[in-house]
Every structure is written in C-alpha cells, then in structure tokens.
Amino acid sequence: MKKTVLIGVTGCVAIYKACDIIRGLQKAGVRCKVVMTESATHFVNPLLFRSLTREPVAVGLFDDKPGDPIHHISLAKEADVFLIAPCTANVMAKMANGIADDLLTTTALATRAKIVIAPAMNVNMYEHVATQENMKTLKARGITFVDAESGYLACGDVGRGRLADPASIVAQTLEVLCAKRDFEGKNVLITAGPTVEPIDPVRHISNPSSGKTGFALAEAAAERGANVTVVTGPVSLGDPDGVTVLRVKTGLEMLEAVKKHFERSDVSIFTAAVSDYRPANPYDHKLKKGKDDGVLSSIELVENPDILASMAAKKHAGQFVVGFAAETEDVERNARAKMMRKGADMVVANLVGDGLAFGADDNAVTIVTGDGSVSLDTMPKQELAHQILDVITDEIA
Ligand code: C5P
Numbered sequence: 001m002k003k004t005v006l007i008g009v010t011g012c013v014a015i016y017k018a019c020d021i022i023r024g025l026q027k028a029g030v031r032c033k034v035v036m037t038e039s040a041t042h043f044v045n046p047l048l049f050r051s052l053t054r055e056p057v058a059v060g061l062f063d064d065k066p067g068d069p070i071h072h073i074s075l076a077k078e079a080d081v082f083l084i085a086p087c088t089a090n091v092m093a094k095m096a097n098g099i100a101d102d103l104l105t106t107t108a109l110a111t112r113a114k115i116v117i118a119p120a121m122n123v124n125m126y127e128h129v130a131t132q133e134n135m136k137t138l139k140a141r142g143i144t145f146v147d148a149e150s151g152y153l154a155c156g157d158v159g160r161g162r163l164a165d166p167a168s169i170v171a172q173t174l175e176v177l178c179a180k181r182d183f184e185g186k187n188v189l190i191t192a193g194p195t196v197e198p199i200d201p202v203r204h205i206s207n208p209s210s211g212k213t214g215f216a217l218a219e220a221a222a223e224r225g226a227n228v229t230v231v232t233g234p235v236s237l238g239d240p241d242g243v244t245v246l247r248v249k250t251g252l253e254m255l256e257a258v259k260k261h262f263e264r265s266d267v268s269i270f271t272a273a274v275s276d277y278r279p280a281n282p283y284d285h286k287l288k289k290g291k292d293d294g295v296l297s298s299i300e301l302v303e304n305p306d307i308l309a310s311m312a313a314k315k316h317a318g319q320f321v322v323g324f325a326a327e328t329e330d331v332e333r334n335a336r337a338k339m340m341r342k343g344a345d346m347v348v349a350n351l352v353g354d355g356l357a358f359g360a361d362d363n364a365v366t367i368v369t370g371d372g373s374v375s376l377d378t379m380p381k382q383e384l385a386h387q388i389l390d391v392i393t394d395e396i397a
Contacts, residue, residue, distance in 0.1 A: 002031040003177055006079035006113070008104045009049070011039025013154035014086040014120040014163035021085055022052050024170030030177065034058070035075060037091065037104050061103045072103055076111035081177045084108070085146070086120035086163045089131045096134035112241060114176050118146040118169045123159030140361040142219070142382040146172050182393045184225030189265035190214050191258060191272035191307060193233035195251040199299055200283035209273035211235030212381050213324070213363065217269055218243045220385035229265075231257040233272060251275055251304035262311045267392060269322040270308040270344075277301035312343035320396050322388075325349040335368040345370065346395060348388055367391050 005025050009018050022032045034049040035058040046057035058075060076082075084091065084104070091105060100106035108115065117138065125131060126148060139145055146164045153161050163169075192214025197205040211232055218230045219240040228243045231254055239245040248254045251274045262268060280300040287296050312321045323344040327334045328351065335349035350365045364378040367388065376387055 002029060003080040004031045004033060004078050005173060005177065006075060006082045006107070006111075007032055007034050007049075008082060008084035008087070008091075008108070009034055009036045009040045009044075010084065010086060010088045010091045010104065011037055011041075011043060012086040012088050012120050012163075013043070015040060015043045017163055017166050018085060019048070019052060020166035021083070021169050021173075022049070024166060025173065026053075028170070028174055030174075031055075033075070033078065035104050035107055037102055039088075058103055061106060063103075072106040072110050075103075075107045076113070079107075079111055079113040081116060081173055082108060082111050082113050083116045083118070083169070083173050085116075085118035085169050087117045089119070089121050089125045089128070089134075092117065092119060092131065092134045092138060096137040114142075114144065114179075116144045116146065116169075116173050116176055118164050119148045119161075120163035121148070121161045122153060122155050123157050123161045126161035127159070140380050140382070142380075144172060144176050179223055181225040183221050183267075183389065186221075186226045186266040187261075187264055188218075188221045188226040188228045189258065189261045189268040190218050190221075190228065190230045191232070191254060191270045191274075192218070192230055193235040194273050195233045195254055195275045195304070196249045197251065197275045197278035197304070198249075198282040199279045200285065200287045202286050205275050205278065205301075206233075207273050207275065209233070209235075211237050212361065213385070214269070214271035215240060216381040216385040217271065217388065218245075220382065220389055221267075224389060226267075229261050231261070231272075233274075251278060251307070255305050255307050255310070258307055258311060262314065265319065267320045267322070267396070268311060269324075269388075270311075271324045272307070273326075274307055275304055278304050306342065308344060309342040315343070320345050320392065322392065323347045326352045328352055331366050332368060332373055335366060336373075339368055346392065369395055 025032050032053045033055045050057045094105045095108050100109040146169045148160055149162045149164055150160045151162045152158055193211035194207045194209040215237045218228045222228045222242045230245045246257050248257055280302045308323045315321055321344045323342055325335045325338050325347050327349050331349045331351050335347045339347040346369045348365050348367050350363055362378050363381055363384055366375045
C-alpha cells in the first residue's frame, strides 16, 4: 500500500515551493494530501493543491466533510509522516505550546505520525529567541527539522530563514518515511531512571536521573521494529507508544523485574542509575529528629546488586549487553575498564558536568566496544538513541 505524507502548508511566500515538494514525493511513489492554514489560502487557492494531489484539501476545523465528522483525527491517522512546509514561526510557536486552534495545528497535536518541519520566515523572526527556543523544544520532542537556509529573503533582507531546497525536504521526508526496521522482531530490554531506596516512609536515597535516555532508546528501538520492555525507577515520563513499561522503585525490585525478561532478550541496555547502596534496615515508621538522632546521623548501608554485571554473567550466545557509564575524567579508558569488569559487550560513556547527562535533553557520548570506540557530539537524546542503536546493529551483524 502507498504511504501517505500529509503536507501542512502555512501562510508564507515560500508556499509556491510546496508544489515542487509534492511533485518530488509523488515521484517517489508517495500519496500526498494537503492541509492548509487559513492564512495559506490568502496566498494560494486550495484548488492548486487539490489539482496536484487529486485529493481533497483540508482547511477549516469546522468545514463540513460528509461522512467524516472528526476530520482532524482521520487526517492525523491517515498520515505516515506529517510534513509541514513551509512552516511559519507562528505555527511552530503553537506546536511548541500544544495550541490547537485550527485544523493544521489540531492535526499536529492529534497525530502519532512522525513530524517533519521545514521552517521559512524573515531572518529576524527566525533568529528571535522565542523562535529558536520553540525549535529547540520541538527538536527535543523528536521532530525532524529541515533547517532554513541563508540567502535573499522575499522581504528584501538577507540572512537565515529561506525555506530549504525542496529536493532536500523531499529527501529528508523520505528518510523519515522509510525509517530503518533493523530491530524487527528483536526483544529489547532497557533499564531506566533512578532507583529509590527507602530509609523510612518519608526519606530515601536516590539520584536525579530523569530516565530520558532509556525512554528515548525504548522509543527508537520500537520505531525500528523491536519488542521493547522498559524496567524503570520513578520518572515523570509517560509510556512510549508500543513499549511495555514496568515501573519499580528499588534496585532489588528492578533486579527481580529484569531477571524475568533477560533470558529472552536479544539486546539488553542498562541505562538505569541504580543506587550503589541501600539502607540496610528501612524503618516502617518515620524516624524522629531528637529521638532517633543516632540512626539518622549514621544510616547503615548495604551494597545493592549490580544488575548489569549479574545479567551479563548469565548471558548466552546471541545476547548483546550494553552498559552505561557516567565519568568525570578519562572517559574512554574508564569505560573500557567498566566494560571488561562487568562483562558487557559495549559501554556508552558520558562525561558528566557542564549541563550534560543527568536530566538534560542533550548528551554527548563515547561508545566503547570490543574492538574500538566512537565519540558522538552533543545532540538531542532522541537522535543519540538512534545512533547508539546504529552501533549496536553494526556490532551484532
Ligand atoms: O558502576 P557504575 O554504576 O558506574 O555502572 C554503570 C552501569 O551499570 C550502568 O549501565 C548501570 O545501569 C549499571 N548498573 C546496574 N546495577 C547497579 C549499578 C549499575 O545495572 N547496581
């Protein structure tokens, strides 16, 4: 069956280039459907896109469409990719804030399809901190950007803001549309987030891990065809589409859940920041200052099991185990030593500090494998997840 790209067209001079984009996608065998904003219809009559696509063009949220009372939902479901080109600063601002006040932005909020944005606007609007921040937010959510180019703009200014070349918009949209399925049928187990080790009912030992890296890997692996199970400590992230998420609190609970799934996992990725130690005797009542000072000032700790090392020790042929490492110095050497010590096949190491790693949206890592290493520059965790999966694919090939 033909794949469908829904093309969102917004009100901007570069709208005429949407015709070349549609033509390019059609040549690649893609079915194109267009949704326009009200402003876009001031530049071009929808009839142009209807003639090019031979499909009805959607504009108004409340337009009557016989047999389809909830048009934004049906459009959202029909799309394999939602490409918005040209995309104005206004539409990006609305999307970054979840505003859905017309058919195009409502569809963008309702769709589960991957979104590609090709922005176009005046240089000052493009460089405005609000626009830059909105783009950063959208990129961090996994939206693919075909960045605007520099050059002469319709308003006479020169600078960044010109819609990217239609050919590269088509190429990047096709790349997203035909995403890799190299994990098809593979079972992938991922640990994520922190663990929380109770001292008493109101106190615990934990760390600021957000779970973003593990969840980004889970999402990316699922997109690439894997059956993914995530065992996560407490995080504020929702379940990614098509991923089984098991929520636990302590390191011991995480170990139990991992044990149940490790045996049948082809690839296991241990991103969780498991507390190395836990209180030896968690109290079932709140320890009181003044009364329990002796206990509170010197809590006895015992070592938590090393989940990665204990699973790696059990691994059989065909299983691939990946560990993570947060290092403050000598990243590669320490990561390699950790890989050997824990019996992992690969370690993804990051230099912590400078706003990177814990809780951040971006990360830069060095990946160490049996026969080499590769360093990846700072990038959003979603993008990084795909690059880590690329390395795993190469290793298990
Ligand atoms: O020894 P270190 O904590 O630096 O090792 C980090 C790696 O080991 C990560 O992959 C982490 O998920 C895993 N780990 C584990 N269980 C522990 C401690 C770390 O699985 N108790």
